[in-house]
Amino acid sequence: MNKFMDMLSDKILPIATILGNNKYLSVLRxxxxxxxxxxxxxxxxxVFNNLPFWSDSLKVTFGELFGNGQSATMSMMTVFVSLGIGxxxxxxxEIEESIFSAVVSLAAFxxxxxxxxxxxxxxxxxxxxATGALSLDRLGAKGMFLGIIVSFLAAxxxxxxxxxxxxxxxxxxxxPAVSKSFSALIPAIGTLLIFLILNAIVDGIFNTNLHDVIYNLIQKPLTGLGTSLPATVISIFFVQFLxxxxxxxxxxxxxxxxxxxxxxxLDNAQLTQQGGEALAQHGHIVTKSFMDTFTxxxxxxxxxxxxVLMMATIMKNKQYKEVGRFALAPGVFNVNEPVIFGLPIVMNASIFIPWLLAPIVSVIIAYIGFASGLVPLTTGAQVPWTMPIFVSGFLATNSIMGSILQLVQVIVIGLIWLPFLKMVDRNDVNSL
Incomplete structure (x- = not known):
């Protein structure tokens, strides 16, 4: 087992270190x-506009009254990401006036x-x-990949x-304000001129636009691949492994x-505005809300x-009990460094299997729950990852079924961990 772990660490950890220190990934994050x-x-x-106990007419009314809250934020997310990248x-x-790079990146997009x-x-x-107007979807989900690519290039x-x-x-x-503006003048004009010429070529010669090209050739296939069940399982595997x-x-x-x-x-959020049927038919299972809420x-x-709940209640070793009790309060808010370093989980080969296996099995269960239609798809609302369990499941799906799914996941995770915790506990108690 130790030789196998050493082999994996020698092969994968250098790659993970490179990714963790990569400047472009850090900027994107x-x-x-x-x-x-x-x-x-x-x-x-x-969440408010689509609470399950509102009537359909009330949902429509709230959508008309408060819909701008979503349109001006989530639906225009590519705008803010472009600014952030720049x-x-x-x-x-180490450019002194970073704000000019930000606005140039947005303007290039x-x-x-x-x-x-x-x-x-x-x-x-x-x-x-409609002419002289921007389509909101191009500023949100549909324009996301183009916004990322262009913002990096422009910056x-x-x-x-x-x-x-x-x-x-x-x-x-x-x-100073005038001086800094003049300093940014030539770089800004030069950058935007290149993108303007590029747009003219794509529009004039090929009679299309880069939004549609990037969306159809890159974003749509990659998003489908990157949010498939195999890709999701792979992402969970590497989170646990690292x-x-x-x-x-x-x-x-x-x-x-x-x-x-x-x-x-973002796609799910827009579909939610069109009604539950549109979300059920065209929505996505794996979203940011899915990953935050059900993993x-x-x-x-x-x-x-x-x-940590089992450690605090059923384990006999006093050290494990104390770690479990100490980690329980932050664990409710999904902060688990106390148990990762207190059990410890890090470099503890005796619990490597449940640490790796339980989250993978759990996310497969969640995926099946959504794919089968037993649980409504996430509405597009981004629930804070610190939101306690069961509350987060309800808010992410606007359904009690989201909370029930979390309960099923927790039970399965507990069953996977139980024999390993008993083994560790028995060995340590016998060694006292």
């Missing part, structure tokens, strides 16, 4: 976190965005084309021109999968709430 408060606000509106990329490259959209009639045919180009000295230096007597060696698996893995989960979450939401990475 920080950009998503920049939008987190806005997403949470929009999520609260989604800002944090400039910070990573908008340059490539069509300022028109088709309005469809009841039969799905184009009834009119890198802006930073390159700035570092190469293509700046206008003003006398010291000029107010944590076993003391690396923050959640941070490393989320940096790779976050765009897929966020995109699906981390069961007690933190590894879903260890039931583990």
């Amino acid at each position: 920080d950009a998503f976190m920049l939008s987190f408060p806005l997403t949470m606000f929009g999520s609260l509106i989604v 800002y944090y990329m400039a910070q990573a490259e 908008l340059v490539l965005t069509p300022f028109f959209f088709d309005v469809l009639d009841a039969d799905g045919k184009i009834s009119v084309t 890198k180009l802006f930073i390159y021109l700035t570092k190469k000295g293509f700046v206008i230096k003003m006398p010291d007597s000029v107010p 944590w076993f060696f003391g690396l923050h698996g959640q941070v490393i893995v989320n940096s790779v999968f976050e765009p897929f989960w966020q995109t699906n979450m 981390v939401g069961l007690g933190g990475s590894g879903a260890t709430l039931i583990v």
Whole structure:
């Protein structure tokens, strides 16, 4: 067992370290976190507008009255992610005025965005084309991948021109705000001009736009692949595996999968506005809400709430009991570092199997619950990962079935862990 663990660590940990320290993944993670408060606000509106005990007419009324809370936040998430990428990329490259990189990145994305959209009639045919207007879906889920790609490219180009000295230096007597604006002038014009020419080529020669090209060729296939059951199981495996060696698996893995989960979450939020039937027919199972609520939401990475509860109640070893009691309160809010380092789970080969196996089995159960229709799909509301179990399941799905699914998951996780905890407890008690 030890030789096998050493072999895995030698092969995988160097790759995980590279991913964890990757500048671009760190920037992307920080950009998503920049939008987190806005997403949470929009999520609260989604939950309120679609509470299961509202009548259909009341849901429509609330949607008309409070729908802007979602439209101005969650539905425009690509705007905030683009700003964040430009800002944090400039910070990573030690550019003094990062805000200019942020607005240039956003402007580059908008340059490539069509300022028109088709309005469809009841039969799905184009009834009119609205011009001089932006389609909200291009600023949200549908434009997410283009926004990420363009923002990185625009930020890198802006930073390159700035570092190469293509700046206008003003006398010291000029107010700082004016001087900084002139310093950013040439890099901003140069960057945006390239994207404007690119848009003209794609539009004029190929009679299309990069939004549709990226969405159909890259985003749609990759999102489907990245949020499939096998991909989800792989992501959970690496979260658990990396944590076993003391690396923050959640941070490393989320940096790779976050765009897929966020995109699906935004899609579900838009479908929720159209009604429960649209969500049930066209919604996604694996979303950011799904991952936060039905994996981390069961007690933190590894879903260890039931583990610390069993440690505090049924284990005989006093040390394990104390660790369980100490870890129970933070575990309720899905913070489980006390048990990860207190049991310990890190580098403890005797519990490697349940640590790895239980979350994988749990997420498969959750996936089947949604795929079978027993549990309604997540509405697109992003429930905070610190929300206690059962409450989070209800809020994510607007259904008590979400809470019941969490209960089933917890029971299964407990059954997987129980024999291993008894074995560890018996061995340590006998050694006293």
